[in-house]
Amino acid sequence: MxxxxxxxxxxxxxxxxxxxxxxxxxxxxxxxxxxxxxxxxxxxxxxxxxxxxxxxxxxxxxxxxxxxxxxxxxxxxxxxxxxxxxxxxxxxxxxxxxxxxxxxxxxxxxxxxxxxxxxxxxxxxxxxxxxxxxxxxxxxxxxxxxxxxxxxxxxxxxxxxxxxxxxxxxxxxxxxxxxxxxxxxxxxxxxLGLSSIFDGRDLRGWSKVDTPRAKEPPVWSVKGGLLHVEKGPGQLETEATYDDFILQLDVRANSSGPGHHPNSGVFLRGDPKVFWSGYESQIRNEYKDDDPTQPVDFGTGGIYHHQPARKIVAKDNTFFTKTIAASGRHLAVWVNGHQVSDWEDPNPEGNNVRQKQAKLTPGTISLQAHDPTTNLDFRNLRIVRLPKR
Structure with missing residues (x-):
């Protein structure tokens, strides 16, 4: 060491x-x-x-x-x-x-x-x-x-x-x-104890959820051990559900140029087959005024609609590792090992995060395809459930 x-x-x-x-x-x-x-x-x-x-x-x-x-x-x-x-x-x-x-x-x-x-x-x-x-x-x-x-x-x-x-x-x-x-x-x-939820060969254990308003539905594919997505909106969700856990995954946002910062996210405790539900850990490697501490649209690792990332750590076109810890009302996210968010949901318990309710029950984990410019790769998705005290 x-x-x-x-x-x-x-x-x-x-x-x-x-x-x-x-x-x-x-x-x-x-x-x-x-x-x-x-x-x-x-x-x-x-x-x-x-x-x-x-x-x-x-x-x-x-x-x-x-x-x-x-x-x-x-x-x-x-x-x-x-x-x-x-x-x-x-x-x-x-x-x-x-x-x-x-x-x-x-x-x-x-x-x-x-x-x-x-x-x-x-x-x-x-x-x-x-x-x-x-x-x-x-x-x-x-x-x-x-x-x-x-x-x-x-x-x-x-x-x-x-x-x-x-x-x-x-x-x-x-x-x-x-x-x-x-x-x-x-x-x-x-x-310790994390298990893979993506085998690098196919989409077994995952389900696509599309929306009727998508002019260009997302295309999910697996090649070379990578889970790739283009276009959108849409989502790919786990068939299993999770409440308290630690999730780790590698992400690459594939930018087509200086002004393109692919927008995506990881949804937690979502309702099965319900579009973009639960909490969202944002993916967007963009910031203002050349200052990484001023994220755009909550920034990578931010808790969307709740707490912006305190610093943009990741870069486009390069794999970064995201760690998400969910325990009861508490959510925390690390990007490349650096903690960028730390948030406790103060709202009354319920089933709809968008209606300002704290969702503590198990739900799906989803990868977001945000819009027609979406272009991302995911790999090494692994998770461990946390015990109760």
């Missing part, structure tokens, strides 16, 4: 950190962008801030934790941390929004001097092999969580193999201890 962490750090001085292209294609996402606390929620009153590619927990303030706004189930999580001489912190996983995070989920220790559960341990569950870490230096921490199995490596050395069935799903968090300064950087995650 060392080379990966170092590469990510080199980008941290830029406007936002970036993942190496290969890592983004493998499904890694950044939980910390190197510059802001976007995608995080402070719980308990501790003081956190971002500076120079580092997420800092300051000594001031009471005990607490900084948690992701997106919950996860099975994953590999890697990060770097730096602590003081008697540093005491930890990494929480699968924790609930409310309650003590080490009780509702798990705490993985950062405290070398703990007599029973030193750094790398699953606190109150399984001790790790003891390691001595130099204070003031950066160290790598890797946690692999798959079902009820957990593995921890510190600086590339395996220190823990454990099993526990308590928690299957929840938030990731960083512990703040009053009087202790703790620093984290290069916080990245790869979801």
């Amino acid at each position: 060392r080379p990966f962490a170092l590469i990510l750090t080199l980008f941290a001085a830029a406007a936002f950190a970036q993942l190496p292209e290969k890592k983004a294609q493998e499904g890694w996402i950044m939980l910390f962008d190197g510059q802001t606390t976007f995608g995080w929620q402070n719980e308990g009153g501790g003081k956190w801030h971002a500076e120079g590619g580092v997420l800092v927990g300051e000594p001031e303030g009471p005990d607490g934790w900084l948690r992701t706004t997106t919950p996860f189930a099975d994953f590999v999580l890697t990060l770097e941390f730096r602590k003081g001489e008697a540093g005491n912190s930890g990494v929480f996983i699968r924790s609930a929004r409310d309650g003590a995070p080490h009780e509702t989920g798990y705490e993985f220790q950062i405290w070398d001097e703990h007599p029973e559960f030193p750094t790398g341990s699953m606190v109150n569950h399984a001790p790790a092999k003891r390691v001595k870490l130099a204070p003031g230096k950066w160290h790598t921490y890797e946690i692999r969580a798959l079902a009820d199995s957990f593995q921890v490596s510190i600086n590339g050395r395996r220190v823990l193999d454990a099993k526990d069935p308590k928690a299957k799903f929840g938030f990731i968090g960083l512990q703040h201890k009053e009087g202790q300064r703790i620093e984290f950087r290069n916080i990245v995650l790869r979801p």
Whole structure:
């Protein structure tokens, strides 16, 4: 993991950190962008801030934790941390929004001097092999969580193999201890357990949904492992339905020239055979005034009609990887590993998103053919359903 962490750090001085292209294609996402606390929620009153590619927990303030706004189930999580001489912190996983995070989920220790559960341990569950870490230096921490199995490596050395069935799903968090300064950087995650929903050979498992108003109905085809679409409007939807999940896919918007930015989207929790229903994660790599932070029409990764992408990361004529996490009212999207949206539906529960209702029940996933100028390719579509707490 060392080379990966170092590469990510080199980008941290830029406007936002970036993942190496290969890592983004493998499904890694950044939980910390190197510059802001976007995608995080402070719980308990501790003081956190971002500076120079580092997420800092300051000594001031009471005990607490900084948690992701997106919950996860099975994953590999890697990060770097730096602590003081008697540093005491930890990494929480699968924790609930409310309650003590080490009780509702798990705490993985950062405290070398703990007599029973030193750094790398699953606190109150399984001790790790003891390691001595130099204070003031950066160290790598890797946690692999798959079902009820957990593995921890510190600086590339395996220190823990454990099993526990308590928690299957929840938030990731960083512990703040009053009087202790703790620093984290290069916080990245790869979801595990995803299964393909497109075999690269044909459209089995998918259904076309056309609209009578289409003068040029979309043409969906499969060639060379790519799902290709031209013309529109229309959509291609899954025969299976999903409510809470993580979806990853590669997309290429094929532009015919500087003024052409193909418009498409991925619809979530749609009603079967109903045209363009549910939530939409936009695909449109266009922005205003040469400023990627000013997306046109919500921009790639934006939640259409609800939250624009905070930055256009993708480019036309080049494959980009999109990660969509849907859990209850919460939707989050990453493009090439960079989080561009983070939205919680505040509306009353119902079945029609367009009527300002929060749709929480299972629905189809659809690929949009927007208009007669549509020209896109999709590949590597894979998904994992998320468990309930």
